[in-house]
Amino acid sequence: MTARPAPGDPGPAGPRLPEPRGPLSEAVVRTLRTGGPVPPAVLGLADEAEPWGEDLHLALYTLYELHYRGFADVGDDREWDPELLRLRGGLERRYLAVLRASVPGGDPARALDALTDEAGPAPRPGLSHYLARKATLAQVREYAALRSLYHLKEADPHAWVIPRLTGTAKAAMVAVEFDEFGAGRAEDIHARLFADLLADLGLDTAYGRYLDRAPAAMLAVVNLMSLFGLHRARRGALVGHFAQVETTSSPASRQLAAAMRRVCAGPAAVRFYTEHVEADAVHEQVVRHQVVGGLLREEPWLAGEIGFGVEATALVEDRFGEAVLGRWTEGESALRPAA
DSSP states (O other), X not given: OOOOOOTTOXXXXXXXXXXXXXXXXXXXXXXXXXXXXXXXXXXGGGGGSOTTSHHHHHHHHHHHHTTTTOOTTOOGGGXXXXXXXXXHHHHHHHHHHHHHHHOOXXXXXXXXXXXXXXXXXXXXXXXXXXXXXXXXXXXXXXXXXXXXXXXXXXXXXXXXXXXXXXXXHHHHHHHHHHHHTGGXXXXXXXXXXXXXXXXXXXXXXXXXXXXXXXXXXXXXXXXXXXXXXXXGGGHHHHHHHHHHHHHHHHHHHHHHHHHHHHTTOOHHHHHHXXXXXXXXXXXXXXXXXXXXXXXXXXXXXXXXXXXXXHHHHHHHHHHHHHHHHHHHHTTOOSSOOOO
């Protein structure tokens, strides 16, 4: 008898391919489904695509997923298909261009301090604040479904930077990742803990289950860490991404744990966030002083890239929060309609 997949596991076949949202994603999905080549005319579409749009981000997400768990009935050899990589490169350049035009980059210490500067102007109440105080159970479930695209691969793209670091930065990065991956206990892997949260909320725990329901603003969040993680040239930006995540995680997780308690989501849902409150407060200091600091001592010329990674991550997370809150303010679902 075949064993039932563990929570968060897509099973041996992998998740199914998504429904396309435009000519780029249509070409990617058709190419992967049929095993055929990328139509030459599609390669030029990346230069004209809306850089925050549904079509570009679904196409990019689908191509990136070949480096994670892949898709049902798609051969593993497509991961390094030259034509797909060429198309992915065009999409990446389009996305990177809008990111670099949107944030200044620069000093990473200043960028990280700006995330926690209590002396500055009071920030607008964000998504975690709304979830803690006002969200309905239905909205909490929508939030969890959307974030599953991120949290069911939590820490995976950050692991790609380990062979690209040396000395203190590498040792500290491994130490933090060890915690993220359960400190040797499979049941405590953070992606598994999030699958347990989904189960507490009555949601499907399968990896990739909610891809078709996720809007571009969520796909852009996941695509950013894949973009940074898959390129050695972006190692500074990936460290900046990791630093931003660890710096903002503890206070946001405190709010989200309160949200789970308020809607009676269940003990596993609460535990996912309470685990992050304490762990990420410690991780923040390790990442700032040993990962970022160690990398700057080894490669000081990467300071601007680290700062860019911090700011770009804050940008895409803010865009996601605004998109979700905008839908809820209008009395609508944050999820895309079911097919």
